[in-house]
Structures are given as structure tokens and as C-alpha cells.
Amino acid sequence: MGEGGSSLDVVMFPWLAFGHMIPFLELxxxxxxxxxxxTFLSTPxxxxxxxxxxxxxxxxxxLQPLPMPTVEGLPEGAESTADVTPDKDEIVKKACDGLAVPFAAFLAGRREAAGLDHCRLLPPLAPIIPAAMNALFGPRWANAQYPxxxxxxxxxxxxxIPFPSTIAFRRREVEWIAGAFKPNSSGLPDTERFWRTEERCRLIINRSCHEFEPQLFDFLTGLFRKPTVPAGILPLTNLVTDDDDEEATADRSEVLQWLDGQPPKSVIYVALGNEAPLTDNNLHELALGLELAGLRFLWALRNPTAGGVLPDGFEQRMRGRGVVWRRWVPQVGAFLTHCGWGSTIEGIVFGQPLVMLPLVVDQGIIARAMAERGVGVEIARDESDGSFDRDGVAAAVRRVTVGGEREAFAGNAKNIKDAVGDQERKEQFISYSPNDCFHERACALLQGHDLSGTMVCNISQMPTHTGSA
Structure with a gap:
């Protein structure tokens, strides 16, 4: 739409995971x-x-609430994947299916309020995963041709994929992707949900950009036979903090004071997300590897699945050299990450070299892409069971932070930061002008349609309901 066109009425309905909801809120x-x-829809x-x-x-x-359905096996008060262990994610999908009825009622109410005879939906599929994962999943027809x-x-x-590519899983990672093609307790395979949504949409929008994933968007447009365009990386415009909590503010001040007392670029920031499936042994080996590396660290240990039981005496031994923090903290000199897409983007925006410990889903694919760009290294793992030890942790941390390759990793990270960090270009990704970056294909698709009064339903890998709603 041109600058003189009518504004859009947009409805956002992301999957019930904060790694999806937060970037959709940024968009x-x-x-x-x-x-x-x-209108941003989710549960209360x-x-x-x-x-x-x-x-x-x-x-x-x-922000518009929809009532969370009651589903057998879902703990009371659980409304997102952050509220359950990984084995209960499928129950969250089943609950999300139950949101189809209140979602349809919401749309009907908006139609009536607008005085419309009908409510035209133009649903794009808008994954928060990198475009590489769309290429790996592929459309239904490609999977039928190449099972x-x-x-x-x-x-x-x-x-x-017709060109040389690293878009593949390692042997230790294939259990999840192979399982995505099989029905789970929600009644549908994850791939079937993806395909149904993709087949009903007119375009696909990815949280990514050409600079980060060159040649993929043109390729995916042909593969899925519909425009596939980037929305940019959508970095956070503000941190998720407890700004009204005086105690939290004082705590953050204490962390910053500790950081201010360290030499520049000497601290590695460790954060594995809120839903990392770490066993007690994983947690111990990671902690002991950080101790063995002999470097300063700030470890954001917010909600480990295993309960957060660190090795005996670890925090006391690390006092002065390392801090284990259980609140939100700022990025620092290098980043030990699980390579969730949101965390990786945060590292990119701040130009941080990465020590990578991918754990589930698309994290291995993202780690491979980062390693290919020379931004960092993966922690060595056993290919049969995915286990790692303290020596592998220490070796990877040293290689990125104090080894002979340190400057190369830091330089490559800065180059990517500069490539994706141009504010004017980031803003163009969200523009609706045919002359701007959100792109000729998308604009051509929408040209000729009267969008006034139209609702655009943006669904991020939301489980697709099987009924007419």
C-alpha cells in the first residue's frame, strides 16, 4: 500500500511460547x-x-485475552510452553487447538462492530524460526516427491535444495525432526500443522533478512510457490525487565557494578533460555567447564528444567570471578548460548562472538549457520547421545574468548552486526510502500485488493484447527 492508502487492521495470534510471542509483539x-x-491475541x-x-x-x-481451555494433563495455570516440561508441549498444542472457538467468536465480534457483511482473512504464515528451517521442512509436495x-x-x-548447503541435522539431533513427521498426543504431526497453515496462506514472512540468509528467500518463493519475504530480525526495542520492582532495580545495579569492575571484553555471558532441557549432569559439566576455563563469567540461570542444582561449593569457589544470576541481565563480551533464534539475534545485535550449545528443535541448524559465518564454535558433543563434558566446555570458551582465533570471531560478529543493524533498513522491512523493502512480491500480491476493513491474521506456527473456524 502507498503512503496515502488506508491503514490496516491487523490481528496477531502467535504460538503459546514466549520465544514466539515476544518477537510478534515487537512486530x-x-x-x-x-x-x-x-490486536494481539493470547491467553490472560x-x-x-x-x-x-x-x-x-x-x-x-x-492486548486481547482469549480464555485458556482446560485440557487433561495440563497443569493448572499453565498457558505457555514456559509453564510445562518439554514432554508436555504436545498438551499445550492441544489446548491451543481449543482456542479456535473463542478466536472465531472474536473475529465475528470485530466483523459486527465494523458493520461488515463478511470478514476477509489474508493469513500469512509468519514463522519466528530462520528461513533455513522452512527450507528443511519443505512443502507437502516436496516431501511426497522426496520422502x-x-x-x-x-x-x-x-x-x-539445489545449491551447496549446511541445512541438515546431526545424528544426535534427528530424534526431534523425525518425530515431527509422526502424530503426537495432540492428534496431529507438527509437520501436518505447518503444511496446513502454509497451504492456506498467501505469503510467508520470516524473522530474518537477506544479509543473514542470502539466496534463501528467492529459493523459498519458488519452493513454496508463494512470496516468501523477510520482516527483518526484529530486535527488542526494550528489555523485558521488572521496572516497577525496586528490589529488581537494585539487583541490576549490583550486577552492573560488578561488570564495571571487570576489564573490557573479559566476561562471557552464559544464558540457555528459560526452557532449556538441562539434566543435572549437563548443568554440572557446564558449571565445572566454566570453572576449568579460568575466565570471568556472568551466568543467567533463570529457570533451569533440572531445578538449578549446581555442584557443591561452585558459587563460593567462583566468588569474585564469576556470578550466577537469576534475573534479567545485560549482554557482555561474549555469549554462551543454546542458539534459540531470539537469543542468537540478541547476540548478533550486540556483535558478540558465540560459544554454542544447541539443545533442541532448530538450534542445531542455527548453530551450524553461525559457525559457518565464523562467529563462534560449538561445544564438542558425543554424536550418539549429545552428551558433553567440562573439558569440551572449557576448550570452546577459551577458543572464542582468549585463543588465537578470538579476534577473527569478534571481527566476524561485528561484521554481521553492521550488516543487519542499519536502522533505516530495519525499518524498511516493515514498510508497506511498493518502493520499500517489504517487498515487490508481497506488494504485488496485495495490489488490487481493497484492504480497508480487512483483518490480517498473523499466525506463528500456531497449531491449525481441523474445523472450519
Whole structure:
């Protein structure tokens, strides 16, 4: 749409995981800042835990709750994947299916309020995963033509990728992707949900950019036979902090004071997300590896699945050299990460070299891409069971932070930061002008359609309901 066109009425409905909800909220802010009306849908507890909407956008960005269905096996009060252990994710998908009825009622109410005879949906599929994962999943037709039936089939790039590629899983990682092609307790395979959503959409939008994933967007447009465009990397416009909590503010001040007392670029920041499936042994080996590396560290240990039982005496021995922190903390000199896409983007935005410990889902694919770009290294793992030890942790940390390759890793990280960090280009990704970056294909797709009064339903890997709603 040109600058003189009508504003859009956008509905965002992301999958019930904070790694999806937070970037969708960032996209919502950017659209609302351009004068579009955005309604962000989720369940009450999820909305309450999201960062507050800036006052300047509150008249155009509305957080709308939908009641969380009661599902057998889902703990009371659980409304996102952060509230359950990984083995219960499938129950969250089943609960999300139950949101189809209140979602349909919401749309009907908006249609009636707008005085429309019908409510036209133009649903793009908007994954928060990198475009490489779309290439790995592939459309239904490609999987039918090139079936993958054994775990080993996922350790090489799919046959529909015509150029040299590292888009493949390692043997230790294939259990998840092979399982995604099989029905789970929610009743549907994850791939079937992906395909149904993709087949119903008119375009695909990825949280990525050409600079980060060159040649993939043109390729995916042909593979999925519909425009596949980048939204940019959508870095956070503000940190998720407890700004109204005086105790939290004092705690953050204490962390910053400790950091200020360390030499520049001497501290490695360790964070493995809120849902990392770490066993007690994983946690111990990681801790002892950091101790063995002999470097300063700041470890954000917010919500480890294993309960956060560190080795006896670890924190006392590390006093003065390392801090284990259980609140939000700022990025520092280098980053030990699980390579969740959101965390990786945060590292990219701050130009940090990476020590990588991918754990689940797409994290291995992301780690491979980062290693290929010379941004960092993976911690050595046993290929049969994925285990790692303190010596592998220490070796990877030293290689990135004090080894002979340190300057190369830091330089490559800065180069990527510079390539994706141009503010004007980031803003262009969200523009609707045919002359801007959000792109000729998407604009050509929407040209000729009267979008006034139209609702655009943006679904990020949301489980697709099997009924008409």
C-alpha cells in the first residue's frame, strides 16, 4: 500500500511460547507506530507476562485475552510452553487447538462492530524460526516427491535444495525432526500443522533478512510457490525487565557494578533460555567447564528444567570471578548460548562472538549457520547421545574468548552486526510502500485488493484447527 492508502487492521495470534510471542509483539509495535491498528491475541496469563505496551502506542495496539481451555494433563495455570516440561508441549498444542472457538467468536465480534457483511482473512504464515528451517521442512509436495523415512535422511540437506548447503541435522539431533513427521498426543504431526497453515496462506514472512540468509528467500518463493519475504530480525526495542520492582532495580545495579569492575571484553555471558532441557549432569559439566576455563563469567540461570542444582561449593569457589544470576541481565563480551533464534539475534545485535550449545528443535541448524559465518564454535558433543563434558566446555570458551582465533570471531560478529543493524533498513522491512523493502512480491500480491476493513491474521506456527473456524 502507498503512503496515502488506508491503514490496516491487523490481528496477531502467535504460538503459546514466549520465544514466539515476544518477537510478534515487537512486530506489532512497529506496525502500530506506522498508524496501523493491531490486536494481539493470547491467553490472560501470557499477556500479563509480556512487556508493557508503550503509552504512545496504546491507542493502536490492544492486548486481547482469549480464555485458556482446560485440557487433561495440563497443569493448572499453565498457558505457555514456559509453564510445562518439554514432554508436555504436545498438551499445550492441544489446548491451543481449543482456542479456535473463542478466536472465531472474536473475529465475528470485530466483523459486527465494523458493520461488515463478511470478514476477509489474508493469513500469512509468519514463522519466528530462520528461513533455513522452512527450507528443511519443505512443502507437502516436496516431501511426497522426496520422502524422508529414516532418521539418517535428516542428516543431509533435503534433495529439493539445489545449491551447496549446511541445512541438515546431526545424528544426535534427528530424534526431534523425525518425530515431527509422526502424530503426537495432540492428534496431529507438527509437520501436518505447518503444511496446513502454509497451504492456506498467501505469503510467508520470516524473522530474518537477506544479509543473514542470502539466496534463501528467492529459493523459498519458488519452493513454496508463494512470496516468501523477510520482516527483518526484529530486535527488542526494550528489555523485558521488572521496572516497577525496586528490589529488581537494585539487583541490576549490583550486577552492573560488578561488570564495571571487570576489564573490557573479559566476561562471557552464559544464558540457555528459560526452557532449556538441562539434566543435572549437563548443568554440572557446564558449571565445572566454566570453572576449568579460568575466565570471568556472568551466568543467567533463570529457570533451569533440572531445578538449578549446581555442584557443591561452585558459587563460593567462583566468588569474585564469576556470578550466577537469576534475573534479567545485560549482554557482555561474549555469549554462551543454546542458539534459540531470539537469543542468537540478541547476540548478533550486540556483535558478540558465540560459544554454542544447541539443545533442541532448530538450534542445531542455527548453530551450524553461525559457525559457518565464523562467529563462534560449538561445544564438542558425543554424536550418539549429545552428551558433553567440562573439558569440551572449557576448550570452546577459551577458543572464542582468549585463543588465537578470538579476534577473527569478534571481527566476524561485528561484521554481521553492521550488516543487519542499519536502522533505516530495519525499518524498511516493515514498510508497506511498493518502493520499500517489504517487498515487490508481497506488494504485488496485495495490489488490487481493497484492504480497508480487512483483518490480517498473523499466525506463528500456531497449531491449525481441523474445523472450519
Amino acid at each position: 506489532s509495535k512497529r506496525l502500530a507506530a506506522r498508524g496501523h491498528t493491531v 496469563r501470557n499477556l500479563a507476562r509480556l512487556p508493557p505496551v508503550p503509552t504512545s502506542l496504546s491507542d493502536r495496539l490492544l 524422508r523415512t529414516a532418521p539418517e535422511d535428516f542428516t543431509v540437506p533435503p534433495k529439493w
